[in-house]
Amino acid sequence: MTTVSAYAAPAAKAPLERTTIQRRPVGEFDVLIDIKFAGICHSDIHQAREGWGEAIFPMVPGHEIAGVVTEVGTGVTKYAVGDRVGVGCLVDSCRECENCKVGLEQHCTGGGVGTYNAIGKDGEPTYGGYSEKVVVDENFVVRIPDGLSLDVAAPLLCAGITTYSPLKHWGAGPDKKVAVIGLGGLGHMGVKIAHALGAEVTVLSQSLRKKDDGLKLGADHYHATSDPKTFEELAGTFDLILSTVSAPLDFGAYLSLVKTGGALVNVGAPEEPISLNLFSLIGGNKTLAGSMIGGIAETQEMLDFCAEHGLGAEIELIRADQINEAYERVLASDVRYRFVIDTATI
Template sequence: MTTVAAYAAPAAKAPLERTTIERREVGEFDVLIDIKFAGICHSDIHQAREGWGEAIFPMVPGHEIAGIVSEVGSGVTKYKVGDRVGVGCLVDSCRECENCKAGLEQYCTGGNVGTYNAIDKNGEPTYGGYSEKIVVDENFVVRIPDGLSLDVAAPLLCAGITTYSPLRHWNAGPGKKVAILGMGGLGHMGVKIAHALGAEVTVLSQSLRKKEDGLKLGADHYYATSDENTFKELRGTFDLILSTVSAPLNLDQFLSLLKTDGAFVNVGAPEEPVRLNLFSVIGGRKTLAGSGIGGIQETQEMLDFCAEHGFGAEIELIKADQINEAYERVLNSDVRYRFVIDTATI
């Protein structure tokens, strides 16, 4: 076992504090990663505050991890010491079910293992990226292309793949009108990726406060959802709406913006239930769907895509002792657009 420094929530809703954790020894197929940067995802806050249900404490959040390989097991073939790598939301899965064999480890029916707030196959809790080092099976590590700096690549391991996967699955591209609902950590990546895929991109945000940013990042149009005229003007417009919002919405209102056979896809996960009038999907044969991250192969594809198109996330780099302040700022939508921890400060 190796002792490393980390930031952990000792209990639900408690401020995160500096501590130490134990990492397992490097096994035959393991990779030891010196973590350089870790993104702060809204999911970290939901879980550290038990917004999504009972959690495991102490909790070291963080599933947007970028770093350098410092040791490999004797059986590792994919990576070598010095490689630039990333770890996202998963560190294992059953590897045997139909979904795993299809590269859909995020939908593993045998039970995947989260990077944190989960129990690993050795029976121990998993600890995430707010730490100095992590040991991960090589099959759940991805390569970060040379064209991406590690700091802006870290948020791609969740925010990037969470938006890339549904945009690809629902065929965002030339000739398609795509709306990104919410202009935050997920939303700003959705705008970049949908634009790079060739879609006509509209941002739907509460206000026009971030309009200039949205247009710079690739949006063709930008509307405020607080303006009732938006819903009149855009009725029946979109082939796809990707919702990154983690608060309950008036789904009937937003479903009215879809074309016939359009899809409203949720990647934001509110803590509270939402209401729906089924006539909103029956009329127009519309789809209300959800999507969760992506498999390991698709995550690698996403990283390569972002490098090819020359972009990572828009970030604000912080020190580890600013994590609690950053959590409050995320809740107040006061970040443009992803906090990333410089783990050298842990």
């Protein structure tokens, strides 16, 4: 076992504090990663504050991990010491169910293991990226291309794949009109990726406060949802709408913006349930769908795509002792557009 420094929430809703945790010895197929940067995802806040239900404490959040390999197990074939790598939301799965066999490990039915707030196959809690090092099975590690710096690559391990996967699945590309609801940590990557895929991109945000940013990131249009005229003018416009916000929305209103046969895909995960009049789906043969991150192979595909198109996250680099402040700023929508922890400060 290796003792490493980390930042952990000792209990639900408690401020995160510096502590030490134990990392398992490097096994035959394991990779030891010296974490360089860790993104702060809104999911970290939901889980550290038990917004999504009972959680495991102490909790070391962080599933947007970028670092360098410093040791490999004797059976490792994919990575070598010195490689630039990342770890996202998963560190293990059953590898035998139907979903795992086709590269959908995020939908594992036999026991997927989250990077943190989960129990590993060894019976011990998993701890995430707000730490100095992590040990991960090579099959759940991805390679960060040389074209991406590690700091802007870290958020791609969640924010990048969370938006890339549904955009690809639902056919975002040339001759398609795509709207992104929310210009935050997820939304700004959704705009960048949809634009790179060739779609005509619109941002739907509460206000026009971030309009200049949205257009610079690749949006063709920007509309305020607080203006009722937006829903009148854009009725039946979009082939695909990607909702990235974690607050409950009036999905009926947003479905009115979808073309006949189009889809509204949700990647945000509000803590509260929503209600929906099903006539907003029936009329127009529309689809309301969800999407959850992506499999390991698709995550690698996303990283390669982002490197090819020069797409990194827009980040604000912080010290570890600023994590609690950063959480409050995320909740206040006061970040453009992803906080990333310099783990050298842990």
